[in-house]
Amino acid sequence: MDRYPPIAEHGLVGDLQTTALVSSQGVIDWFAAPRFDSPSVFAALLDHERGGHFRLAPDHPEGSWKQLYYPDTAVVVTRFMSPDGVGETIDYMPVLPGPTATDRHTLVRVVRAVRGTVHFGLECRPRFDYGRAAHELELTPHTATFRAPGSTAHLQTGIPLERDGRDGQDVRGGITLHAGKTAVAVFTVCAPGGRPPPPPSTERITAELWDNVDYWQQWVRTSRYRGRWTDMVHRSAITLKLLTYAPTGAPVAAATMGLPEQIGGERNWDYRYTWVRDGSLSVRALLDLGFIDEAARFTHWLGERLERGDGPGDEPLQIVYRVDGNPHLPEETLEHFKGYRGSYPVRIGNAATEQLQLDIYGEALYALAEGRAVGEQAGYHGWKNLARTLDWLADSWDRPDEGIWETRGGRKDFTYSRVMCWAAFDRGLKLAAEFSRPADLARWTRTRDEILEQVMERGWSERQRAFVQHYDGDVLDASLLLAPRVGFLAPRSPGWLSTLDAMDRVLVSDSLVYRYDPAASPDGLRGSEGTFSLCTFLYVDALARAGRLPQARYTFEKMLTYANHVGLFAEEIGPSGEQLGNFPQAFTHLSLIMAAKTLDEALDERPERRSTP
Incomplete structure (x- = not known):
């Protein structure tokens, strides 16, 4: 993973209240919530060690990548080609209904193997308040809750998770997918004490993804x-x-x-x-x-x-x-x-x-x-x-x-x-x-x-x-x-x-x-x-x-x-x-x-x- 990828090596996703940058290596290295001008949750672009990031991509060191937008949308697709197979990460933020401000914002990350066999690695290392606020981790095999002063974040995924980082307050995981198989990771930021959303099912996320595609394509039309x-x-x-x-x-x-x-x-x-x-x-x-x-x-x-x-x-x-x-x-x-x-x-x-x-x-x-x-x-x-x-x-x-x-x-x-x-x-x-x-x-x-x-x-x-x-x-x-x-x-x-x-x-x-x-x-x-x-x-x-x-x-x-x-x-x-x-x-x-x-x-x-x- 490039610690400081070129500024241009990113796609932009958002929900009309805030945005996140997705690098061509499958890393969320900028995300502020609950608004554009709020303190960052991921800011590795400004400091790789202290800023925080969320990586979800194949672990193959060799291979190439292609990143694109699904046509006329704000859905970013990052494809990875390796000798063992082809995988892709689909990133989007569900567009929030109506003009009401909210403190709950969600990044949805879908990974799948297109051909062959692909092993995806996950690293989630949030750093709240521009890296100035420490957090505590509550972990189950498929859910991580990060609690910091003024903010809570939930990571829900079908990928098995374990503690990571020097203090054990971050998480990592991995999953091997065969052609046609899919896994989902949903990262939700909310107010302190905010409850996590329902567990993400593939069916619900797929329907939500197509709703997102329809929203943007209808707007552009x-x-x-x-x-x-x-x-x-x-x-x-x-x-x-x-x-x-x-x-x-x-x-x-x-x-x-x-x-x-x-x-x-x-x-x-x-x-x-x-x-x-x-x-x-x-x-x-x-x-x-x-x-x-x-x-x-x-x-x-x-x-x-x-x-x-x-x-x-x-x-x-x-x-x-x-x-x-x-x-x-x-x-x-x-x-x-x-x-x-x-x-x-x-x-x-x-x-x-x-x-x-x-x-x-x-x-x-x-x-x-x-x-x-x-x-x-x-x-x-x-x-x-x-x-x-x-x-x-x-x-x-x-x-x-x-x-x-x-x-x-x-x-x-x-x-x-x-x-x-x-x-x-x-x-x-x-x-x-x-x-x-x-x-x-x-x-x-x-x-x-x-x-x-x-x-x-x-x-x-x-x-x-x-x-x-x-x-x-x-x-x-x-x-x-x-x-x-x-x-x-x-x-x-x-x-x-x-x-x-x-x-x-x-x-x-x-x-x-x-x-x-x-x-x-x-x-x-x-x-x-x-x-x-x-x-x-x-x-x-x-x-x-x-x-x-x-x-x-x-x-x-x-x-x-x-x-x-x-x-x-x-x-x-x-x-x-x-x-x-x-x-x-x-x-x-x-x-x-x-x-x-x-x-x-x-x-x-x-x-x-x-x-x-």
Whole structure:
């Protein structure tokens, strides 16, 4: 077993309240419960010795593996080929009915021999509260109960179990299966004292598995995407759905925490929270595919945040919240974790809560207004909260902030922040007119136009012949690739085409796109990072809008080759093509959907070339 498999060597399973990562070697090495942002139960990716894992796979050291998703589902199948036979592990989490939050979450693992004879080994070593809480084991031949302060876990299986570990508080087991035979292991986390579920029968688990398959395939069937990249778009949509907390409709930025943007570096953040920016754009991507319910739920969640007005200082919104809307997520370091392949520190919480990022108001309005979600769902009361927010922004837009990338090098006049403030007023004005809502239209119009004039004058660099990251320098920034998408710039205007050319010279490396150059614009952190996958897909979107279709399609198709074996992306691509950062990343998958739709539409509208007779 690889102690630290590549980040990309995983599939994702989930129940719409939390998720787990399954490695291609049959190991659950990340699982937090009862929510995405809860303490981990298995976290071997962050520390193999202290983090905990759950392995269920053949013991053959030789052989090969294949991992895939059952088509259009969140069911992961890992197949193992050896000289003695072929075996497979099927992993899934039963989707929880309804939007009620629960402390009971279940991982189901089914193993079977497909051909020949296969011996499966089991190791279950939970480490509660990020490995900080000790547990006690109660063991019977086929049931293990792990009791820790604040949590209980039950392992029920037809595989004979025995004590394992230095203190005898873990379990291991093994079973030999002949072709066609099956065994089941069910791991359930619940509140202290929670009773185990009924013993798992093969018949019940089989029926539950097919119910799970039906749920996901029926959900995907409602997508209205009919373009050229159906498999990748639908896989991205399922991933965004898996990363959305069903009880509130709030999407998280990623399933994991602490995975590095540079191996051995310090850029190791906790992304298991809901950023207003990421959540808005995730919902916009799903909305573009026809998933209306997700937009409605997020509209309600965002409306509650505006109603509470619990941003720092006088701000209506905080940039990031817990999935239940709690604004408190203090950042701390897990001193006892070594980090993925020595990438320390491992952080939980996120200190970005105190940052000012004015662009979030633009992303929120852009996402919701395009789907008519605000006008149709929010009602008069919701509109008043939104109008009050835009009135505040009219007083506050011209302030330096930390920007979209959450730099820790001080506030600046970021161009992208101004562009998205423009988008907020532009969408607000359109909504007010469309639904005849009360608003200070004259002030909003005046502010919108003032922002545009300022960006055109101060955000442009004559030396670069491009729009730049902030007003006090010549640094290029890929976040501005969204400017033509939101309508701030015409996608084929001379200034924008010149900006695209400059980005191609400076930020693009073999079709992959960096966010910016940290050496030219210090961000307060040591080390470097890889290319940013979000930015590469935004680059495709911008190229397609600019009419550069051959380059756009080539870049898109090349970027798809960096997906892992089951179609998932992390945050970044490293120098050797490896995936880096938290995994999977919502930003990457939502931008893939955006790029695919834009490119499809542009290709469909392109005049056909006629051959010469």
